[in-house]
């Protein structure tokens with residue numbers, strides 16, 4: 001059927017994400033258009049009075065149209081018969097599914113989710129959701145349903161629409177593109193109504209100084225914008241905001257094995273201030289702790305990478321206090337080490353430091369976001385960033401925390417936390433919101 005796509009053999013690593021996530025991955029890739037022919041309809045289940053007992057109410061989405069069970073007792077024979085309130089008909093109801101809501105809360109087994117059009121209409125324990133006999137029902141017993149993942153650091157300008165689709169097919173429904181030619185704004189807008197591709201959040205070109213990262217590696221091209229001085233920085237950031245970018249990407253350092261010219265503290269502060277005044281955040285390419293410290297002190301919203309050296313505890317505390325998130329992108333560093341032929345040494349020397357940073361940042365309550373810098377190096381993989389997830393699990397991050405980072409955490413870092421919360425109230429296009437796995 002059209003509204004549900006199946007594909008993507010799961011990685012066995014999904015099994016580590018949750019004991020519930022076993023076997024084949026399948027995904028909700030399309031919205032459920034109204035008026036689709038119903039599937040085999042089943043009679044609605046009755047409503048046990050205790051059905052909602054023991055469920056954390058915060059995880060439940062209130063139905064927009066409250067389901068009303070039929071009147072249980074027959075009217076007196078002498079009275080005018082009152083017709084029972086009709087049960088609501090939904091375009092689709094999914095039953096028997098385990099819901100993981102992305103907040104870190106425990107999974108909720110045996111839930112039901114009703115869809116109208118492309119929106120979630122109601123979520124309730126399976127026995128508590130009532131619906132008409134002609135509502136199409138799909139039994140998802142054994143499956144888990146969770147918010148669409150958000151890749152908070154990737155590069156998409158080189159991809160066709162068909163390639164973009166592979167993200168959605170894998171469960172990644174939003175992608176934050178950090179450095180692309182400015183015409184990516186137009187592409188984002190052109191694709192905005194196409195739910196078969198991820199929602200794009202874009203920075204346009206990466207902001208740096210003449211000769212700064214990434215110019216020595218990739219040259220000066222339209223993915224890079226140089227600024228010279230505070231006044232120029234303000235002007236150029238305002239122009240990017242006018243052009244419609246969602247976020248500003250800056251380079252505060254380059255590669256850890258060499259030093260390039262870098263934005264000054266005053267320039268970073270001017271960029272952050274200008275961006276903030278336009279309601280957008282700044283994400284910073286940082287590869288070492290001293291650069292991260294300068295970036296945090298001067299107002300960035302998140303680090304687009306984790307440093308490859310130790311982050312001091314005091315800096316972690318400052319990040320937590322200021323709400324500065326981090327997208328560790330361990331995978332891209334491993335891919336780069338592979339490219340440079342020093343992967344064995346990297347795994348021995350650098351990887352344990354990155355794992356330790358990740359663990360301490362998470363333990364301190366820092367906002368982690370999932371991203372792998374897809375396209376930042378050969379070897380990063382389109383789709384679910386399983387290599388990045390595998391690193392987090394190896395570092396000791398709990399599976400539910402990985403899911404939380406990939407959904408709630410990435411939403412916060414990507415500047416869509418307010419929308420993400422609203423999604424929970426049932427107004428979200430389902431295809432940006434839910435991914436089903438079993």
Ligand SMILES: [Zn+2]
Pocket residue numbers: 153154155178179373376
């Ligand atoms: Zn990148």
